[in-house]
Amino acid sequence: MNNAKRLFTNIIFGFLLVMIWIFPGILHGKEIYDTVKADIPTDCAIDFSKDTPTVGLFLMINGDFTELEQMGVNIHSKIGNIVTVRVPIDMIDTIASLPSVLSCEIAKKAYPNLNVSTPFVRAPLARDFFDANGSGVIVGIVDDAIDITNPDFKYGPNDSRILYLWNQWGTTAPSPGPYNYGTEYTKDGIDNGSANLVDYFNHGTMVAGVAAGSGRNNTAGVPDSAYAGIAYGANIISVWARQGTDSSLNMFAADFILDGITYIVDKANNLNMPCVINVSLSLKSGPRDGTSLIEAAIDSLLANHTGKRPGHCRCGGKWRI
Secondary structure, eight states: OHHHHHHHHHHHHHHHHHHHHHHHHHTHHHHHHHHHHHHSOTTBOEEOSSSSOEEEEEEEEOSOOHHHHHTTOOEEEEETTEEEEEEEGGGHHHHHTSTTEEEEEEOBEEEEOOOOOGGGGTHHHHHHHHTOOSTTOEEEEEESOOOTTOGGGEEETTEESEEEEEETTOOSSOOOTTTOOSEEEEHHHHHTTOOOOOOSSOHHHHHHHHHHOOSOSOOSSSOGGGGOOTTTTSEEEEEEOOOSSOGGGOOEEHHHHHHHHHHHHHHHHHHTOOEEEEEOEEESSSOOSSOSHHHHHHHHHHHTOOSSSOOEEEEOSSSOO
């Protein structure tokens, strides 16, 4: 019996030694994931799809970008002295401690938040009263994808109302400068069928429909106006924002959202057109009183909009940016 007990003890001990030796290798990816999650709040938009997890940062710079450039950091949006970057997780402390960095905030997760329908906000009454339908205005949408084949977003066959579309997930050229990621499509590319885009989640299409759908895509045998969006006569610029994390989690990264807002405002400036931007996404953390870097950047961006009239941006609902 003693020999049997001794044999059993040796087997268990040997098994534990083997597990101690191989377990770290088996869980290498999970180890990185758990370590990062332990050090950074869970509401931060971390991308674990790469070998080294990355995270978006909002940086307030003293005006000298040399240190960031020397580190090989790619600056995305640049609004006054606030910039967005996306870097490996282990670079956060190094970047935050640079003399040129006055303030550093980690980009948070943002969640889809579709607003109520047009009758509830008395949009038809306002259109009749002001005799306006959005014509001559750009409606910008920062969300997930948009169904470019939907008749609601067309004047007619091969005649899209979408002037530009930036798929931040795209991997083929051209990418819009200065961001150097994603794929940009123009109206010509959409009209001739070269734009290849699928709306997997439908949230972006629904948001665009509420904001600017023409109502043409209805089979109820009623006038198009019955299902028209608020500004059904407007042109559209759409940004499919990157989530910055596992896409199945259906959440977005705030730095990519700000890049999308910047992109739309820049296009409106170049076209000398007024713009209204809808971001039906929201953050669950942060002050939300105008003092965060993303809020300050949006305020500055819209205040310096050079189109015919100042731009406006609506973000979130229950939890606002």
